[in-house]
Amino acid sequence: MNKEKRIEILSRLRDENPEPTTELNFSTPFELLIAVLLSAQATDVGVNKATDKLYPIANTPQAILDLGLDGLKSYIKTIGLFNTKAVNTLKTCQMLVDLHGGEVPEDRAALEALPGVGRKTANVVLNTAFGWLKDDEGKYFLAVDTHIFRLANRTKYAPGKTVEQVEANIVKLTPRKTEFMFNLHHWFILHGRYTCTAKRPKCGSCIIEDLCEFRDKSSD
Structure with missing residues (x-):
C-alpha cells in the first residue's frame, strides 16, 4: 500500500459519498452524545428505534434525569447492555448539569x-456534532471502531494490532487534505458496514477492490 493507492481509495469513496455522516439520528450535540454512548455493542438501527421514542420525551440532561433509572430503562431496554448504559447515561447527565451547565463540552x-x-x-462528538478536525495541539479527532479497525487492516491502508495503533497510522498515512481527514471516519464505517463486512466481504461489488491488498477476496 502506497500514498497513491491511499489517495485513490479515498477519492473513490468520496466520489461515491461526498458528504458522509453518522447513521445515528440526532439534532443536538447532546442527542448525538447519548446515541453514541448507547451504540456500544449495538446497531445504529437499534439505537435509533430507542432514541426516536426517547428524545421526543427527554432530550436534555435534566429531562433524562427527571425520568429516573427505571424510566430511562423503559426506553432503552431493547439495546444491549441497557442496564449499564442507563446508569452511565444518568451519571453523565448529572455531570453535564453540575459541571457544564447542561451543555456538552467541546473538549476531549x-x-x-x-x-x-x-x-x-x-x-465522534467533536468531529460530527461540532465539526472539529483536530484539537489545539494538532491531534486529529479520529474515532476507530470495529469497522474502521477491520478495514484499515484488511486493505492494508493503515494496519495495526490495536485501535490506538490503527488510529495513529491512519493519521500518519492519510494525505493531509481536509476532506479526507474529516470524512475518512464515516467513509470507512459505511464501507465496512455494507461492503467490507466481517464474515463475507462483498469484494465483487467493492469500488476499491483493485486497490485492496486483502489476500482472501471473495467473488460476492
Missing part, C-alpha cells in the same frame, strides 16, 4: 471524563 478531556464516554465517543 471533559468528554472523556463522562461515565461511559471513551476516546472514540469523544472523537
